[in-house]
Amino acid sequence: MSETHIEIENVNAYYNGNHTLKNISIKIPKKQITAIIGPSGCGKSTLLKCMNRLIDLTDGVTYSGKILIDNEDIFDRKTDVVNIRKKMGLLAQKPIPLPMSIYENIAYGPKIHGLKKKPDLDAIVEKYLKLVGLWEEVKDRLNSPASQLSLGQQQRLCLARGLAVEPEIILCDEPTSALDPVSSQHIEQQLLKLKNDYTIVIVTHNIHQAMRLADYVIHLYLGELVEHGCAKEVFENPKEERTRAYINGTFQTELKVDKELNLKGNVCPYNFVYAKQALHEIGAGKLLKLIVDDPLAVIEVPRGIEADGHEVLSVKQLNQTDWEILVRKK
Amino acid sequence: MELRRVEESIFKALMILSLMIVVGSLLGVIGIILWNGLPALNIDILTQTGGLYGKGGGILNAIMGSVYLAVGGTVLAFFLSIGIAFYLQKEYSGGTRLSSMTRLCLDILWGTPSIVYGAFGFTILIYFQMRASLLAGIIILALLELPIMTRAMEEVIKTVPQELKEVSYSLGATRLETTLNVVSKQALPGLMTGVLIAFGRGIGDAASIMFTTGYTERIPTSVFDAAASLPLAIFFLLNSPQEEVRQKAYASAVILLLIILAISITTRLLSRKYTKYIIK
Numbered sequence: 001m002s003e004t005h006i007e008i009e010n011v012n013a014y015y016n017g018n019h020t021l022k023n024i025s026i027k028i029p030k031k032q033i034t035a036i037i038g039p040s041g042c043g044k045s046t047l048l049k050c051m052n053r054l055i056d057l058t059d060g061v062t063y064s065g066k067i068l069i070d071n072e073d074i075f076d077r078k079t080d081v082v083n084i085r086k087k088m089g090l091l092a093q094k095p096i097p098l099p100m101s102i103y104e105n106i107a108y109g110p111k112i113h114g115l116k117k118k119p120d121l122d123a124i125v126e127k128y129l130k131l132v133g134l135w136e137e138v139k140d141r142l143n144s145p146a147s148q149l150s151l152g153q154q155q156r157l158c159l160a161r162g163l164a165v166e167p168e169i170i171l172c173d174e175p176t177s178a179l180d181p182v183s184s185q186h187i188e189q190q191l192l193k194l195k196n197d198y199t200i201v202i203v204t205h206n207i208h209q210a211m212r213l214a215d216y217v218i219h220l221y222l223g224e225l226v227e228h229g230c231a232k233e234v235f236e237n238p239k240e241e242r243t244r245a246y247i248n249g250t251f252q253t254e255l256k257v258d259k260e261l262n263l264k265g266n267v268c269p270y271n272f273v274y275a276k277q278a279l280h281e282i283g284a285g286k287l288l289k290l291i292v293d294d295p296l297a298v299i300e301v302p303r304g305i306e307a308d309g310h311e312v313l314s315v316k317q318l319n320q321t322d323w324e325i326l327v328r329k330k
Numbered sequence: 331m332e333l334r335r336v337e338e339s340i341f342k343a344l345m346i347l348s349l350m351i352v353v354g355s356l357l358g359v360i361g362i363i364l365w366n367g368l369p370a371l372n373i374d375i376l377t378q379t380g381g382l383y384g385k386g387g388g389i390l391n392a393i394m395g396s397v398y399l400a401v402g403g404t405v406l407a408f409f410l411s412i413g414i415a416f417y418l419q420k421e422y423s424g425g426t427r428l429s430s431m432t433r434l435c436l437d438i439l440w441g442t443p444s445i446v447y448g449a450f451g452f453t454i455l456i457y458f459q460m461r462a463s464l465l466a467g468i469i470i471l472a473l474l475e476l477p478i479m480t481r482a483m484e485e486v487i488k489t490v491p492q493e494l495k496e497v498s499y500s501l502g503a504t505r506l507e508t509t510l511n512v513v514s515k516q517a518l519p520g521l522m523t524g525v526l527i528a529f530g531r532g533i534g535d536a537a538s539i540m541f542t543t544g545y546t547e548r549i550p551t552s553v554f555d556a557a558a559s560l561p562l563a564i565f566f567l568l569n570s571p572q573e574e575v576r577q578k579a580y581a582s583a584v585i586l587l588l589i590i591l592a593i594s595i596t597t598r599l600l601s602r603k604y605t606k607y608i609i610k
Contacts (some may be wrong), residue, residue, distance in 0.1 A: 052500055054496050054500060057495070057496065082503075089500075090500035098494065098498065098513045098609070099494070108498075111502075114510075145606050160499070162501070
């Protein structure tokens, strides 16, 4: 494991008397992607909000413990909260542009931190819009309202806005849950590119996203730290039964499969077409099990199916070559 | 099944009826005023003073007086309200007993009849042995507009999404920076509406300024002069036994309506420039 960037020590959080984080202690590695996984309501977002003290804004929350970033305890009352937040970019669940133009959205952060000269701001806006691959799409309408962009573009704008204050850490709270598959892929690619320079912490309930992105994984369940470790170890050989169950989607295995489709030997595009056909034939709410062996299909088929509005319940590796995809029809 | 359909259409009819009563009365008010007022409206009325006595003369004194009073009162009330409205938010006051007390006071003030404000202002003036003046009127109008403006603004600021503020905080902004750059921009059209409603109440009020600003045929040249106002002009003109003077009351009402309309439209146009940036 590489150098530690964020050290969480015995963090407890209570929300209206509920113990939402139970004595969490983890070390988050520098310049890697750390994924916090777990079912809804397990305290993932709370843990993330502790790291930039946005939790202060939530009513009825008390917390204790220590979070050390560069050996500075951010829970210490003497620590300047503005400085902590400047070190961390936040990418929220749904894109939230500020009520300003595209240009002003990026320039807002640098401006409040004292950068006033127009040429400097211009350079920053261009640099970070290019970094997130948005420059070509918006360079002719920098002064139009940010709310006019598509959701995917807005999320990339939000990423650029966060980066413009030159943070060391990027915190992502389910950053693709409101986006379409193509935009999600865009964001994921950005994050993979950014991990060379930034420490990234991503909260996700999408196991496949965690598998695609993470170097380090933290599994929370009902506020408890179940398991943490290198992504490869946790995903391939989880030590804890609860982690294994969560990753394999054991909660779903008792479900009755209505139709099974063996697509072994087909390449990805055909897999998708056959899967769509099969989904067309079964009734709403029924379960379809797909067996595929094209590695690309393991990623693309669930994504395409989700884009059609169906629910992908689990993606499970059966053996060296075969994968099982479980889908519930809309 | 059939009964449910009937219920549906009865309630729809009731709603349309209430709507028509509202729109009908508004059109009625405007219609009667225009019908009586437009024939009497001429250039003299707009440019001369001394309209209370017989033929000729105008109500320029009342127009100017009303504009001074309402604009002054609204500006004064705005600077007080904006501070109170932001303070009443949870981030600043922390939702303490003080803030709920303030809210209660504002609601009571809102319901207080304007003649009570007038009597209050009059008492103060007598205590300091001062005469009725534009300044006293502006202060009383500001007090009258304050609760309306504050409560309207507070409700608007409350609707600014928490996530938007969190975004600003997460970029390292302080509370003040967030309030000035993000919250006020998002809330701006609503804030403008609040100011507008208060302005309408201020320019149309007669009772509170009757004792505090008085009525005069002269156009005020300093804030310590007495001043005329349109609502009082209408009151005095309508009381006249002469038909041609009473006609001028309707002309004044038309002018009052036009001023409110002009201010509304300007505000709408101004706020359109900013509404396009708002996050929905």
